Amino acid sequence: MKIGYSFWGFLGSGITDTPDGGRSHRRPLIDAIQAAGHQVVFLQPDRDLAEAGDRIAAPYRFDSGLPDVDVLFTEWRWPIPGRNTTACGAQGHTCDLHRQAELLGHYTDGLGLPTIIWDKDRQLPAGDPLRRRSGVVVCDAAVSPSPGARSLLFPLDDALLHAADPVALAAQARPFPLSYIGNQYDRDEAFHRYFAPAAARLPHWVAGKWHDTRRWPHVTFVGRVPFREVSRMYGESLATVLLLPDRYAAVGQMTQRIFEALLAGCLPLAPATIAHTERFVPDELIVNDGAEVVTAVQRLWSIAATTEHANLIAACLAKLEMFRLSHQLQTLQEILAELAPLRPQTIGARR
Incomplete structure (x- = not known):
């Protein structure tokens, strides 16, 4: 499957003055997903290059547009006043939330594309309609996930x-x-x-x-x-x-x-x-x-x-x-298999 992956962070060491707990486990997970035969395209900016000057080698691909994908997978972003809730171009603005809204609007709402939301910070409200939407799977990095959510722990290589x-x-x-x-x-x-x-x-x-x-x-x-x-x-x-x-x-x-x-x-x-x-x-x-x-x-x-x-x-x-990566990959593979029949036929027909 072709997975459109949205994350706001780094694949490498990144920069010091920013929080990103995903640096220890994101790249091994992506590598394992691709080794399992899936394609991954990143849908947020390449912060490694833009902010850290770190050119991460292939097989990683970034796309600022809306490419054809089979599944949208997003590390959930939430409103942070004064940062991603301000106008684009404002001082200190980050566009992670706006981009996530664009992706959800296009893929999840517009195309009815299967969507995985990894609520790594437990910020998706319990009453959010996305939790009840067909074709959307919410994952928590918890032993006891929220009602209706799946457990996808932070993976250890x-x-x-x-x-x-x-x-x-x-x-x-x-x-x-x-x-x-x-x-x-x-x-x-x-x-x-x-x-x-x-x-x-x-x-x-x-x-x-x-x-x-x-x-x-x-x-x-x-x-x-x-x-x-x-x-x-x-x-x-x-x-x-x-x-x-x-x-x-x-x-x-x-x-x-x-x-x-x-x-x-x-x-x-x-x-x-x-x-x-x-x-x-x-x-x-x-x-x-x-x-x-x-x-x-x-x-x-x-x-x-x-x-x-x-x-x-x-x-x-x-x-x-x-926490083994192999265990978390198995969970993700099971979710992808469940979502595969829900892909709109028009997506495959466009290729």
Whole structure:
């Protein structure tokens, strides 16, 4: 099938001053889709080239028009006041939302084309008519997806999981007991409950865009870091805390941070308030508050570089099986097979 794919982000490392969690998993997913025999054409601008000056080699194709496709697949965009809700050409404007509306209007509404909406940020309203529309499949990156939606988790490249060596990761020097990489968005309360109290007692750092840090004058914020630095920074850290917005935690939507950290040997502590926590980490890494974060990190420090440490990393890596790219590709293949009979015959006839 020919898939028109809409995303607002990067295939490569991109630029530092922008949020895009998809950088760790988008390109492997696209590569796997194309390796499975499908064609993919990207329908949003090539931000790698336009903003990062990074010319991504073939087999990737971008099209700013409305090419013939069999399925529209969009990473859902939502209104962000002052950014994509302003007039085209206004200072600071991004046209991701306008372009998505154009694509939905042409393909989904105009042609009745099968459409996959990957609501990666849980921003598609529960009552949106798209959720009830025939030929539209909504996917959540959650263990417990929204009613009527399908579970499509953030994919982890199988090769990276196979290559992870718990013994070698445990042997690495880790000068920082505690770290966090991620942006502030809707994480204030989780940060205040779990990370900030621990930061008062442990050497640490926090990387990412945190625009208002007045509640935590004792926390060391280092600002945004280039994507290529993420693995190195996790590789110098013993543990991190999986901080999620409430709308993620309630349905067990784990971000890519869990495998970014673990592939570098940084052990993830998971708040007990996250639904399905036991599926993400071993019981001994589940915490209820900042005091338990301190206790857990101190224990990890006491076993660092030992066989017990390596075994714990191995147990965590085993929990990543659910994110395997091959599993997520199978889910996507099943969805595409269900949608294939719904393609308007006129699409094929135009070729």
